Amino acid sequence: xxxxxxxxxxxxxxxxxxxxxxxxxxxxxxxxxxxxxxxxxxxxxxxxxxxxxxxxxxxxxxxxxxxxxxxxxxxxxxxxxxxxxxxxxxxxxxxxxxxxxxxxxxxxxxxxxxxxxxxxxxxxxxxxxxxxxxxxxxxxxxxxxxxxxxxxxxxxxxxxxxxxxxxxxxxxxxxxxxxxxxxxxxxxxxxxxxxxxxxxxxxxxxxxxxxxxxxxxxxxxxxx
Numbered sequence: 045x046x047x048x049x050x051x052x053x054x055x056x057x058x059x060x061x062x063x064x065x066x067x068x069x070x071x072x073x074x075x076x077x078x079x080x081x082x083x084x085x086x087x088x089x090x091x092x093x094x095x096x097x098x099x100x101x102x103x104x105x106x107x108x109x110x111x112x113x114x115x116x117x118x119x120x121x122x123x124x125x126x127x128x129x130x131x132x133x134x135x136x137x138x139x140x141x142x143x144x145x146x147x148x149x150x151x152x153x154x155x156x157x158x159x160x161x162x163x164x165x166x167x168x169x170x171x172x173x174x175x176x177x178x179x180x181x182x183x184x185x186x187x188x189x190x191x192x193x194x195x196x197x198x199x200x201x202x203x204x205x206x207x208x209x210x211x212x213x214x215x216x217x218x219x220x221x222x223x224x225x226x227x228x229x230x231x232x233x234x235x236x237x238x239x240x241x242x243x244x245x246x247x248x249x250x251x252x253x254x255x256x257x258x259x260x261x262x263x264x265x266x267x268x
Contacts, residue, residue: 103268120212129208144201161265180232185252221262228256
């Protein structure tokens, strides 16, 4: 009896088990990714080219060898500093004259002193050269012309003006032209080296000769 009681007490006084609660899982908050709005960059419109400064005031009609014409009110004239129109352009009055000769008389004619200009190529008179101060070299073929000028008083002159000319019209158009000895030009693609036996480019000469022979040129100009 005593033993049964002790056994009962032993079970009754045993360690009491504590039920452990499982912690709730930790959830990471979902952060919504926001794509930033693209920054709007305002495009700045380029400033328009300044209007050409007028240095003349006359009307002109240019007739070309292909039958086309350009007419309008000329507000500005420029002349190239070289024969090719590839360097500086002059715009001062003293540089905008055409040297003219008639017999033993010679004078410089302004465009406002001129009534008409006529240009006629000399058949078969084409010369070709290269300019070695360009790298690679610049090749030029020139068609020689006979050029005459009639002044505002009706007197005829032979003109000597190998520079290139540029007319600016009041409708913002421009025309570049020669009135004497028009030219075809192209820079070579290969630089000549020291010791090269064949340093000139005959193929480029031939190409430019054909080009200048078929080139559209200013045949006549009338000034009003």
